[in-house]
Amino acid sequence: MESHQKGELLPLINKQNHNYDYDLVVIGGGSGGLAASKLAADLGAKVAVCDFVQPTPKGTTWGLGGTCVNVGCIPKKLMHQAAILGHSLKDSRDFGWTTPDGVTHDWSKMVEGIQSHIGSLNWGYRVALRNKKVDYVNAYATFVDAHTLHTVDRRGKEKAITADKFLIATGGRPRYPDIPGAKEYCITSDDIFSLPHSPGKTLLVGASYIALECAGFLAGLGYDTTVMVRSILLRGFDQGIAERIGTYMEQNGVKFIRGAVPTSIEQIEEGSPGKYRVKSTTNEGEEIEEEYNTVVLAIGRDPCTSSLGLEKINVELAKSGKVIVDKGERTSVPHVYAIGDVIEGGLELTPVAIQAGKLLAKRLYGNGTLLTDYVNVPTTVFTPLEYGCCGLSEEEAIAKYGEDDIEVYHGNFIPLEYTVPHRPENDCYAKLICVSSENEKVVGFHVLSPNAGEITQGFSIGLKLGATKADFDNLIGIHPTVAEVFTTLNVTKKSGGDVSAQGC
Structure with a gap:
């Protein structure tokens, strides 16, 4: 008991019988790797x-913390907020x-x-590792053999x-198309958040959430913004919502070039920003040519x-290049x-990586x-009108349960805050996807509205605990809020009833 109170018991229990430098070496200093390393050290491992x-x-680079902190969630949300403030300034007059x-x-x-805020986060992560007695090695690591890294x-x-064990947590980086000028003249999400000059007229190539989020805040900040889409918006997300997002963005100043891909980018003028000629081809073979100051590639991540x-230690990879793991995140190499x-x-989501890292550390060193539960994970796309979801899309629900067994309750609504500045009444939308044969268990939650992330975070626990439509109906709403719409949805898609926004 005395050893436990002093924090000495777990290190004694977890003392490994090996001659390696470390019990665990984590390759990758992003959210997941940092979470795993700190908890493993707390549990007595040498990390x-x-x-x-x-x-x-x-030439862009950054500090400790990974994609989310440096070139992902954090700067993205802050630029999204900058755009929201601009819109709020207009509303404030009313x-x-x-x-x-x-x-x-x-x-x-x-x-x-x-960038100042990100710098403080980078420093905080280094201090946290030092306080946990985790060694930080700012070097590129490659496997030499099953238990040795060359840095x-x-x-x-x-x-x-x-090391006795290794954890691969290296994440991904933006993909570049194999076309002339892509790497020479284009930027990606790795560059845009620290771009020292305004981007000017901007083309975003891709229809991922990264492309749409960046297009949203750029247009919101007043820049001439175009998105070039090869096929569909937000692949993997609910397509009904995806098209609503596209419509909303078009109505709020974002231009879309549908069914096209770039074929070359050439520089016309140098400068900050410069000017580039982008040639592209549509699915019908039509050639398009336009000039932009900045071209942002968001066509996927590798x-x-x-x-x-x-390959030296025979870790099995999928065709995508991703690592194949079992339910306990173990690769084909047991350690x-x-x-x-x-x-x-x-799931390429920061909180999922953090959760997986913590639970893995507990399994390895804390009994x-x-x-990690990869089902019913809430997420949000921070487009100008945010999209929050948890569970299955409508397409996934139909594929899993069959169309006859799915009941979709949905409706448009208008936040009270939109009424005085006379924003459109039917932009916001809510949808619950239920399985009829399972007492209308809710298997999909979708909301398109301001603060969708905050709404989704709370409701997602209901899906995780198996909530039914009756549970939502029996929940008393907070009035006047956006989220209360989920306590009053009563129109089904199959009925074809009117889903227009209603007054308070």
């Missing part, structure tokens, strides 16, 4: 984290505020503030590190596995594990048994 950011073709019409936005000022830092200094030396964006069949 190191190897993290090294390969610069983008434009609420009695006297604000000038000629309000302008300073891109460089915004980037400076965001090279930015100065070229080499070192060998050995896992960072190709240069880790995984090597993988979590986060790098695993095949997983834990709980596995």
Whole structure:
């Protein structure tokens, strides 16, 4: 008991009988890797984290913390907020505020503030590792053999590190198309959040959530913004909602080029920003040519596995390049594990990687048994009108249960805040997907509205606990809120009833 109170018991229990440098080496200093390393150290393991950011073709690099902190969730949400504030300024006049019409936005000022915040997070992660007695190795690691890594830092200094177990948490990086000028002249989400100058007229190539989120905040900040879409919007998400998002964005200034892909990018003028000629071809063979100041590629992400030396230790990879793991995140090599964006069949979401990292550390060093639940994971797409969802899309529900066994309750609504500035009444939308034969168990939750992430986070526990439509009906709403719409949905898709927004 005395050893336990002093924090000495678990280290004694977990003391490994090996001659390696570490009990666990984590490759990747992103959200998942950091979560696993810190908890493993708390549980008595001797841990190191190897993290090294390969610069983008434009030379952009960043500090400890991975994609989410540096070039993902954090700066994305802050730029999304900047755009929301611009819209709120317009609305404020209808609420009695006297604000000038000629309000302008300073891109460089915004980037400076965001990068300052990210810098403080980078430092905080380094301090946290030090406090947990986790060794931070700022070097690129590759496998030499089953228990040895070769590391090279930015100065070229080499070192060998050995460990009893390894965790691959290297995440992914944006994909570049194989066309002239792509790497020379285009940027990706790895570059845009630290871009030192305003982007000007911008083309975003892709229809992923990254493309639409970036297009949303750029248009919201006043930039001429176009999205080039090869096929459908938001593949993998509910397509009814995806098309609503596209319509909303078009109505709010984002232009779309549908059914087209770029074939070349050439520089016309240098500058900050410069000017580029983009040639593209439609599915019908029509050629399009247009000039832009900035071209952002968002056509997908590839896992960072190709240069880790995984082939030397026979870690099995999928065709996608992602690591194949079992339910306990163990690879084909028993002492090597993988979590986060790098695993095949997983979810590319930061909180999922964090949860997987923590639970894995508990299983390895804390007698834990709980596995990561990859079902009913809430998520949000931060488009101008946010999209929150949990569970199955309508397409997935029909494929799993059959169309006859699915009942969809849905409806448009208008937030009270939209009424005074006279925003459109039917932009916002709510949908519950239920299985009729299972007492109308809710298997899909979807909301298109302001603050959709906050709404989805709370309701998702209902899906996780098996809530039915009756449970939603019996829940008393908070009035006047957006979320209360889910306590009053009564029109089904099959009925064909009117789903137009109703008054309070």
